Amino acid sequence: MDAPTGAVNRTSVLRTSVRAFRGRLIGGTVLLCSHQAGEALVPVLVGVVIDTAIATGDVTALIGWLLVLALDFVWLSYSYRFGARLVLHADLHADARLRLEVARRLLDQRGGAEAGRLPGGITSVAVADAKRVAVVNFWVPTGLAALAAVAVAAVSLLRISVPLGLLILLGTPPLLWLVQLVGRPLERRSGAEQERAARAAGTAGDLVSGIRVLKGIGAERAAAERYARTSGTALSATLRATRAEAGFLGTVELANGLFLAVIAFVGGGLALSGSITVGGLVAAVGLAQFLVGPLQTTGLAGARLAQARASAGRIADLLDAAPAIGPGREQAEPAGPVGRAADGSTSGAADGDGARPVGGLGLRELRHGTLDGLSLEITAGQMLGVVATDPADASALAACLAREVEPDGGRIAVDGSALHDLAPDVARGRVLVAAHDSHLFTGTLLDNVLAGRAASTHTDTAMRAARADQAADTLPDGQDTEVASRGSSLSGGQRQRVALARALAADPPVLVLHDPTTAVDAVTEAEIAAGIAAMRRGRTTVLLTTSPALLGVTDRVVVLSSGRVHADGTHASLMDDPDYRAMVTG
């Protein structure tokens, strides 16, 4: 892969994601801190009620302090409500923003973001990683608020008693650290076990999605038995994991309980000696229990930040991926005249306003992959068949024409202008390559054929030419039938016909069709060949195929061998060559 551009990195992704919501985050942090302070005050106030009202029997004090308690609840409740809303809103918006950014890079016309990544991997970056980075907007304020809570609790404790306060404040962090120390190996093991269990559980989904294949070879029982084994393995892994988790939980309980005993002992001693009141003791015990929460939260916030850094790294890698092709020259104005080629030649019919490119195509000394200096002139309006003895030649040619790659050498010119001088978008507007594995998108069959354009009689003609109308007729809602993702709800033949109709409907100056009818039966294929010929009459069309039905409607056929033109003629004349004949009917 090419070197990344280095413009984006982990830190910049994190920083931008947080900075965009600065205002909300500051407001949210203040409110969440205020909420934690309110929570910390609850045990303190309960201690005060015990001291001033319950111990004395003073009704006024009781009512007064209960009112204070109520005010504290109102305060903490509303602080949380609006604080949490601010930071969670920031989290949600940051998530959407990151996802869009990933999508924008993925959809960049110069490509390259998908190189070396599976669709599932890209989706996971756009969904899971974006979420993990965005959630920093929640965890930073929450962590800060937890620290504030620790501070409030500390002040309260120190006010009750300096030695007891110090014991709790200095004792709690090492205690939590110890618990973490015991817990971490357990947690790590449990994570690995859980992952194994989850993967095993995924097998069920995999078997079920291949259910037709299983039924085809009568492997239902074998598959069920295999699943039972996998599920058993997953179960033992899960049980080991849950035992580890339960052990961790038990350790936490034990540690907290012992610490409480120590506090009770020291605090009780202090109360006995009269250094603190009874209410002070109750408050101290309550605060000690309260402290565990915010301190754990701080630890958790740290762990989430570490996770976010790793995710930000993956997002940065994708955003920073090197483009597969150059930008071309300045973005040419869509309806304007075609630019002059670098060598000074002009494109004949494309000059002047409103003239449309005619689609003359010239390949000179083209080298890429298996192509070894391929030169070929295709006059505007010609229907050319290209028969590649090595399928790799056809794929390489399709990739170069689609401007998916920069050729290693040589050049391609459309109407005189070099393809690589054009902005990718403009180039693909001139030359449309309908790949063999062309993708159908979710949406209706008609949406797929329209590919973003408005419906017209032209669409209908294209549907008929590709026999996609016939495919639509056999579907429950005709051309309004929803196509499942990747067209998986359609048969291979239906899929190909829809993809072909889409390519024909786009009506580009140059259309390149790569093996468009391999999954179509012979009768339909013959009809489609006639349809393509009628629709593309006078428009440059390149058919990369070995199908005799398609080759039969071409004006001219070239045979590629070892990356160069090996033979050039008409289909009828070439049929007299036994090698050619074997290749196309064999």
Add this chain to the structure above:
Amino acid sequence: MSAPATTGPAGDRASSGPDRLLPIADGARVRAVLRELVRPRRRVAVLAVAALVAGSAVSLLAAPLLGRIVDTVAAQGSAPRDEGTGVLLGPVLGLAGIALGQGLLAFVGVALIARVGETMLARLRERFVERALVLPLARLERAGSGDLTSRVTDDVKVVGTAVRQALPQFARAAFLIVLTLVGLAVLDWRFLLGALLAVPIQVATARWFLNWSGPLYTEQRIAGGAQQQQLLDTAGGVATVRAFRLHDEHLGRVRERAQALVTIGLRLVRLQTRFFGRLNAGELVGLVGVLVAGFLLVRSGTATIGVASAAALYFINLFTPINIVLFQLDAAQSAIAGLRRIVGVADLPDEDRPADPAVPAGGGVRAGDLTYSYVDGHPALSGVDLDVAAGTRVALVGTSGAGKSTLAKLVAGMHDPSGGSVAIGGAALAEQSPDGRRRTVALVTQEVHVFAGSLADDLRLARPDATDERLRDALDTVGALGWASALSDGLDTVVGDGGHTLTVVQSQQLALARLVLADPPVAILDEATAEAGSAGARVLEVAAAAALRGRTGLVVAHRLTQACDADLVVVLDAGRVAEQGRHEDLVQAGGRYADLWGAWSGVRRDRDG
């Protein structure tokens, strides 16, 4: 909540065509299945509950002990102050003992309850998969593949998460709440009364929350799924997006889905924060209740300050478990919905096994007057007769919709014919045992699926006891041994979802290798070579011919070259047999097939004479 036992055909037609979906079990059925699953591990379950209850009980002893310390201190208030901390030793050691017991019981209780829950879940999902896999194809197709897939992935996951995370937490919190309330009552029933003031608020809050959150969570899940699908779709087809210059449209789609998720998220945040606000109100009311009860009881001399302190501490410690229980109610609700859908399938009857199954002899195929309709009144196949001698090859030819695939499925026993019958080796398919039928006939279609796992495991689905040697032979037969051996770990290479990606041609070769391993006397190939490009198709045709050697073969052919070499060509048109005979004879006859052949071979003059 009174759904019928299983949503049968006449079930609730009112709600969007559920008669097509797979059954959903009702609450009673779910409970019955759970009881059945818990029975073998009743002892562990009882132990788990006992440990959790004991753990909660032990933890409740802490507050009275703290109360004792308070009382000791209060009693000392006027007495001399140098008695030392010796009086505290008893309660403090008690607290340490509680810590120990609490830790130990938490460990035992949580480990055991997880064990019971996880084991039950494992047995349930195994039964689910077993029943799902033997569902008749027609039933599956009626329900749509999404129904079963979403049950096996989403529902199993939701229930699994609930069992793994919610169940132990929920169980502990629930026991703790109940026992704390008991503890309050033991201190004095009036403390309990004070605490219970919070209950109406909490119940109302929980109801209100579940009412709104359920649909909202569902909406969020759906929107999240839609976003994920959208991104997968765009990422998978990004080259096509570029070719057709659809970036703006796709970016718009991503933006739209992201926006929808934000909108739902904002509504959920609003709901959750209000939920916690109302719970705070409940906490305040209960706390005030307990404190006022303490005040009155201490004033009247019924309780000591220590007891009142203990009651207050009890109640403060309830905040967290109550939040846990109420917040998990939602997970519990979705888990129950998921469970109903899982049990609905796991509860289906097993396959019928005829008492005296017919056993086929040989591989001759005979079909008489076969008729099949996907939709009543629109037969996809009518009155088709077919007679194929054992060991010969038949090519089925015709346009899309002529009925080729339907005929293939009927002969393979995937669908039961609406009329007529299929016999293989002299035994009618309907009278054979399901396992017998699986050994007799296999169908390979253009649908490629590489099973996730090692290549060897994938192949062994067809023959679980096959040796590595036999697997290699099968791969060799279909011309796949070369690339398979070249994989990084050979036959142990992980392929399929999440593993090494095989090309379409390789995947289809794998399917043919499975066929070789399954080794049935009759094999049907339905456009098994169609998905590959023209070069790949040729590789696959060779592989298919090798895989069919020694079997009766029925081949649905796209490329007429496959028909040339067949012993018999059957031309279907609109669900009927239009022509049949040998390739040469049909070409000579100058009928439909001759036209097809002319179009295919590109030879308009007859050169084949």
